[in-house]
Amino acid sequence: MLRTVREVFTFFFFLGKRSQKLKVFFLLSLLPVALAIVVRMTFMRRSSEVMSVFQEILMVYFLQFLIIILTLFYGTSVCSEEIEGKTLPYLTTRPLTKSGIIIGKFAAYTALSAVMVIVSLVASYLIMSFQRLGEAATYGALLRYTGVLILGLMAYTAMFTFLGTFLKKSILIGLVFGFGWETAIQYFPGSTQRFSVVHYLKSLLPYFSKGKFSLLMFRLEPTSPVLAVLVLLLITSGFLGLACLFFSLKEYMFED
Amino acid sequence: MATIREKGYTHWEGVLEERKLPWWPITRTGIQLAFRRKHFKFFFSVSFLPAVVFLVGIYISERIEDFKFMIQGSENFIKINPAFFKTYFTNDFLLFMMVTLLVFSGAGLISDDLKHNALQLYFSRPIGKKDYFLGKASVIFFFILALTLVPGLVLFFMKIVFSGNFKLLTEYPWLLLAIIGFSVLITVFFAFYTLLLSAISKNRRYVTILIFAIYVFSDAIYGILFGIFRSPYVALFSLKASFQQAGAIIFGQKLPYAYPGYLSFLVLFGICALSAAVLHRRIRGVEVIK
Amino acid sequence: MTAVIETRTLSKWYGNVLGLSDVSLSIEPGITGLLGPNGAGKSTFMKLLTGQLKPNIGSVSILGRRIWNDFGAFAKIGFCPESDAFYEEISGWEFLTGLLSFHGFSKAEVRARAEKALDIVDLTGDKDRRIRGYSRGMRQRIKFAQAIGHDPEIIILDEPLSGLDPLGKRKLIRLIKDFRDQGRTILVSSHVLPEIEAMTSRIILIHQGKILAQGDIHFVRDLIESHPHVISIKCDDARGLASKFVNEPYVLKLHFGPDGDTLVAETHKRDAFFGRLNQVVLESGLKVEEITSPDDNLQAVFDYLVGK
Numbered sequence: 112m113l114r115t116v117r118e119v120f121t122f123f124f125f126l127g128k129r130s131q132k133l134k135v136f137f138l139l140s141l142l143p144v145a146l147a148i149v150v151r152m153t154f155m156r157r158s159s160e161v162m163s164v165f166q167e168i169l170m171v172y173f174l175q176f177l178i179i180i181l182t183l184f185y186g187t188s189v190c191s192e193e194i195e196g197k198t199l200p201y202l203t204t205r206p207l208t209k210s211g212i213i214i215g216k217f218a219a220y221t222a223l224s225a226v227m228v229i230v231s232l233v234a235s236y237l238i239m240s241f242q243r244l245g246e247a248a249t250y251g252a253l254l255r256y257t258g259v260l261i262l263g264l265m266a267y268t269a270m271f272t273f274l275g276t277f278l279k280k281s282i283l284i285g286l287v288f289g290f291g292w293e294t295a296i297q298y299f300p301g302s303t304q305r306f307s308v309v310h311y312l313k314s315l316l317p318y319f320s321k322g323k324f325s326l327l328m329f330r331l332e333p334t335s336p337v338l339a340v341l342v343l344l345l346i347t348s349g350f351l352g353l354a355c356l357f358f359s360l361k362e363y364m365f366e367d
Numbered sequence: 368m369a370t371i372r373e374k375g376y377t378h379w380e381g382v383l384e385e386r387k388l389p390w391w392p393i394t395r396t397g398i399q400l401a402f403r404r405k406h407f408k409f410f411f412s413v414s415f416l417p418a419v420v421f422l423v424g425i426y427i428s429e430r431i432e433d434f435k436f437m438i439q440g441s442e443n444f445i446k447i448n449p450a451f452f453k454t455y456f457t458n459d460f461l462l463f464m465m466v467t468l469l470v471f472s473g474a475g476l477i478s479d480d481l482k483h484n485a486l487q488l489y490f491s492r493p494i495g496k497k498d499y500f501l502g503k504a505s506v507i508f509f510f511i512l513a514l515t516l517v518p519g520l521v522l523f524f525m526k527i528v529f530s531g532n533f534k535l536l537t538e539y540p541w542l543l544l545a546i547i548g549f550s551v552l553i554t555v556f557f558a559f560y561t562l563l564l565s566a567i568s569k570n571r572r573y574v575t576i577l578i579f580a581i582y583v584f585s586d587a588i589y590g591i592l593f594g595i596f597r598s599p600y601v602a603l604f605s606l607k608a609s610f611q612q613a614g615a616i617i618f619g620q621k622l623p624y625a626y627p628g629y630l631s632f633l634v635l636f637g638i639c640a641l642s643a644a645v646l647h648r649r650i651r652g653v654e655v656i657k
Numbered sequence: 658m659t660a661v662i663e664t665r666t667l668s669k670w671y672g673n674v675l676g677l678s679d680v681s682l683s684i685e686p687g688i689t690g691l692l693g694p695n696g697a698g699k700s701t702f703m704k705l706l707t708g709q710l711k712p713n714i715g716s717v718s719i720l721g722r723r724i725w726n727d728f729g730a731f732a733k734i735g736f737c738p739e740s741d742a743f744y745e746e747i748s749g750w751e752f753l754t755g756l757l758s759f760h761g762f763s764k765a766e767v768r769a770r771a772e773k774a775l776d777i778v779d780l781t782g783d784k785d786r787r788i789r790g791y792s793r794g795m796r797q798r799i800k801f802a803q804a805i806g807h808d809p810e811i812i813i814l815d816e817p818l819s820g821l822d823p824l825g826k827r828k829l830i831r832l833i834k835d836f837r838d839q840g841r842t843i844l845v846s847s848h849v850l851p852e853i854e855a856m857t858s859r860i861i862l863i864h865q866g867k868i869l870a871q872g873d874i875h876f877v878r879d880l881i882e883s884h885p886h887v888i889s890i891k892c893d894d895a896r897g898l899a900s901k902f903v904n905e906p907y908v909l910k911l912h913f914g915p916d917g918d919t920l921v922a923e924t925h926k927r928d929a930f931f932g933r934l935n936q937v938v939l940e941s942g943l944k945v946e947e948i949t950s951p952d953d954n955l956q957a958v959f960d961y962l963v964g965k
Contacts, residue, residue: 114761115728122755129746132573142588150595168591176587180580184573191572197742201803204707204736205759208728280405282575283470290583359726362710364671365740 115207119215120222127223132184140177140227143169147235165239166316170256174312178228178263179289185220186271187281189213190358197365210355213272217351221268228260252317259315262343266308269350276357304332308346311339389494393502398509401472410471411510414464418518421455422525429529447526447535449542453618455522456515456549457611465557466582468510473561474574476503477650482569486650496650500562507558516550541619549617553610556635563642566649582606599625609634660685661811661842662706666715669701676701678866680715684844688837690853691846692959693863699846700739702863703815706844707736719811732760735809737800739816739846745789749780749799752788753806760807774806777832793820801829811842818852830856850959862959869962885909885923888930891947895920901937905930918946 127133150164190213193199202212236253243249267289274281296307304310314333334342386392401407428445445451455461480486489499523546526535535542564577589605592598602608602624612631615622622628660683669676677698693699704710705717708724708731716723722730744752753771762770775781778798783791788799797820804812814833818826833856836843847853853860860877862869870877892898895913898920902908907926914921924930927950938945 115759118758118761122758125751125755126744126747131746132568132570139584146591146595153595164595168594172587172591176580176584180576184576187572192570195570195572196744197738197740198744200707200709200736200738201756202759203709204731204734205756206728206730206732206761207759209726282572283406286470286576286579290579364710 112208112211115211116215116218119202119207119212120219123216123219124222127185127219133223133227136181136184136224137227139180140231143172143177143231143235144238146172147238151238151241162240165236169235169239170316173228173232173260174263174309175294177231178224178260178267179293181224181227182264182267183271183282183285183289185224186217186268187275187285189216189220189268189272189354190275190363191281194363194365199363199365209359213276213355213358214351217268217272217354221264224264224268225261228264229257232256232260255315255317259312262315262340262347263308263312265347266311266343266350269347269354270308273350273354273357276354276361301332305334308343310334311342314339385493390498390502390505393489393494393499394505394509397472397476397503397506401506401510404471407468407471410464410467414461414468414514415518417455417458417461417464418514418522421451421518421522424451425522425526426529428526449539449545449618450620452519452522452542452546453614453620456519456546456553456618457614459607461514462607462610465511465514465553466579468514469507469557469561470575470578472510473507474565474578475571476506477562477565477646478567478569478571478574481566481649482571496647499650500646503562504558507561508554511554511557512550515553516547519546519550545617545619549614552613552617552635556639559639559642563638563645566646600630602626603630603634662717662719662844664705664715664717667702667705667712667717668714669705669710670713675866677705680868682861682868682871684842684861686837686840686842687859688833688843688845688857690857690860691844691863692848692850692853692860693846694848697848697863698866699848699863700815701866703736703739703813703844703846706813707734732807733810735804735807735812737804737812737814737817739819741793741796741820743788743796743799746787748785748787749775749791749795749802750784752799753784753803756803757806762807770806770808774802777805778802779828794822794825797821798825798829805836809841812836812844814843814845816847817845818847818849826852862962864959864962869959885925886927886930887921887923887951888927889914889919889921889947889949889951890934890945891919893918893944893946894941897941898937898943901941902930902933905933 146169147165193202203209233253236256237244240249240252270288271281271285274285278284293307293309296304297309311334315336333339424445425447428447431445480489490496494502520543523535523543527533560581561578564581565574567577568574585604585606586608589602589608592601592604602612603626608624609631611623612626612628613635614620616628616632662684664680664682667680668678680702691699691702701710705712706719706724708726711725718724719730719734724730744755747755750771753774754767757767757770758764772781775784778801780795780798780802783795788796791799797817801814801817804814812833817833818829821829830852833843833845837857845853845856854874858874859872860874861871862877890898891914895918899911899913902911902922907924907929908922909925910923912921913919922930934948937943
């Protein structure tokens with residue numbers, strides 16, 4: 112199983128790097144860097160306001176747009192691209208476990224997405240906190256943001272991987288979930304928010320004073336960080352496990 | 368008298384006539400394929416919800432006394448004037464449903480042809496590039512006009528019918544032109560928008576994401592930039608804002624954003640021009656592999 | 658010889674549509690041709706053999722192992738699918754080495770095997786080109802290369818000759834015969850009967866999801882009693898030859914070809930006919946130019962079995 116995961120990861124990470132779509136997604140993920148430069152020039156000395164802008168605006172872009180787009184495409188691609196491209200036999204007629212194929216591709220695509228997102232996050236964050244680069248807390252916060260985005264990438268990719276193994280029209284369901292449910296649920300009171308992935312991600316973010324901006328933390332009733340991490344890991348492993356199970360049991364027929 | 372016919376190929380003795388509308392089979396097929404997709408009929412039906420709601424609004428406006436208990440002080444919102452029509456055409460739900468329909472009906476229009484190398488099949492027939500584009504674009508025209516022009520005209524005429532007079536027409540003689548004009552604007556834009564994205568990739572899933580993501584992204588970028596700069600000009604990044612601004616001009620309403628309205632038209636036409644350029648380059652009878 | 662591939666009452670439905678019905682057969686080492694028209698069930702059978710589909714009824718085993726979800730079995734199986742599908746953005750070399758690495762070979766071994774496979778299919782010179790730039794024939798050859806690269810004991814080829822030019826076909830057929838000589842088991846499917854005839858005489862005929870016949874083509878032919886054998890003889894005295902056979906009870910029909918020099922006979926006892934022909938030729942000193950059996954071929958056998 113581990114050998115399968117390793118070999119599949121290597122192959123599809125390499126294949127993903129070659130893809131034309133990667134360039135488009137990479138450009139999309141560099142937008143926060145451009146915005147960070149613009150913001151820095153606009154709010155030159157007001158570092159607390161800059162950090163508020165980072166969290167409430169740039170993180171909104173990362174959490175509620177970029178990682179959803181990336182994970183939706185790459186997550187559904189784990190299975191769907193093999194079926195649409197009719198390349199599935201090349202994998203299933205090799206001495207590879209079916210679970211290993213799913214986990215290997217999941218890992219490869221999550222890694223690709225993570226590289227794009229982290230490069231953008233680190234660059235934009237360092238630009239935004241230029242005046243506080245000597246402080247340890249700066250890097251602590253950066254690690255926290257990185258952790259949040261990686262957990263988000265893993266959870267969403269696992270979820271969309273499962274959708275891709277299970278449904279034919281996984282993209283549409285994914286779009287409705289990612290841009291509909293995840294956005295709308297934050298307006299619901301009480302425990303309803305806990306039925307979304309973004310709630311747990313937001314619960315892990317460092318909390319700044321509301322000030323002028325409160326888009327990201329709007330009506331958030333946060334869950335404790337430990338529980339949030341556990342839930343996200345559970346979502347990841349749960350959906351990945353389901354994806355492996357469905358992929359092992361299901362027959363996939365190509366459209367002629 | 369009997370004749371014995373020789374078996375085999377016989378030359379066609381008739382006259383070969385060129386179709387008057389060579390692009391029509393492409394459009395007809397595109398529409399049929401869209402309706403064959405699972406759940407499309409559901410989404411298409413749901414898209415008419417705003418039209419139904421607004422039609423009910425028109426009815427209530429003529430029966431305001433009967434519904435006074437319901438509206439209580441909101442009579443202003445059921446005034447049937449150009450603002451009413453502008454609200455219909457630029458409401459969020461309708462725009463969202465249009466984008467959803469574009470995903471169903473438009474994502475694969477060109478990307479599937481690229482994937483299956485079908486362009487050669489088209490261009491080996493007496494069909495030119497213009498016919499191909501017109502045929503594909505007409506699929507989008509059909510669905511978007513069904514949500515804009517058709518309900519707009521129905522709402523207009525039903526108001527006249529319910530009111531029993533031509534007051535709407537005499538008070539706002541240009542309203543009909545405005546309905547047609549805005550419908551055409553949004554339809555043509557969405558056709559160029561969808562075909563541009565469909566021509567970018569052979570992967571239909573990727574195109575689906577792009578159609579949705581760019582629309583959402585444009586609004587997200589506007590929100591982010593507005594949060595930073597507080598300038599109304601950043602609304603030019605948002606497609607939704609551009610429609611609202613253009614709609615306000617066409618229906619003679621107050622501009623929702625404090626920048627010259629013609630800029631929104633420039634943005635929309637600019638995207639159409641970019642689309643035309645990309646389509647002209649991408650759609651070829653022969654694939655060039657480097 | 659022990660059967661390498663075995664199926665027992667193998668059946669597969671696609672909803673209400675029958676893909677394969679009650680297929681029980683054994684395939685031994687050597688080349689076996691799987692023949693049938695489009696839609697007969699060849700690809701369904703291939704997919705069941707390679708674990709892409711799960712049987713509704715029955716079982717399929719390769720080297721004694723049930724194939725569905727048994728990934729270990731694929732170390733010894735090479736499969737060349739019918740569809741023209743690839744990871745288009747990478748080169749032939751990257752494609753081949755990537756797939757070979759899935760077998761757990763070391764990097765050096767992967768490279769060596771890839772080079773050997775590319776050499777076999779004559780793609781060494783184009784190995785660094787992206788697959789999307791390959792011609793139809795090159796794509797077919799790289800597909801074959803990925804099926805043989807890991808030296809499998811069993812090779813399953815679904816329409817391997819499709820898209821190849823005549824020279825390419827000859828090379829591939831020769832290659833397949835070399836693999837047979839090495840003791841491997843090769844199952845080849847095709848709807849082009851002469852191609853299979855060029856490779857093997859051991860065939861499985863499939864039609865509408867059912868096996869019509871299995872075995873050596875000539876024995877299968879002999880079994881078809883309802884259709885007499887047709888034998889065509891070109892000689893210098895066709896009518897004289899005809900007179901020698903007209904009283905033979907196993908000769909059902911005699912007629913002459915349009916050129917007047919050919920005698921076409923129908924008989925249900927081929928051996929007896931040829932025995933008598935030898936006798937006649939020796940006795941009369943007849944000059945025989947040509948003897949053919951127009952229906953002792955796969956097409957005819959297939960047509961008879963299908964009922965055309």
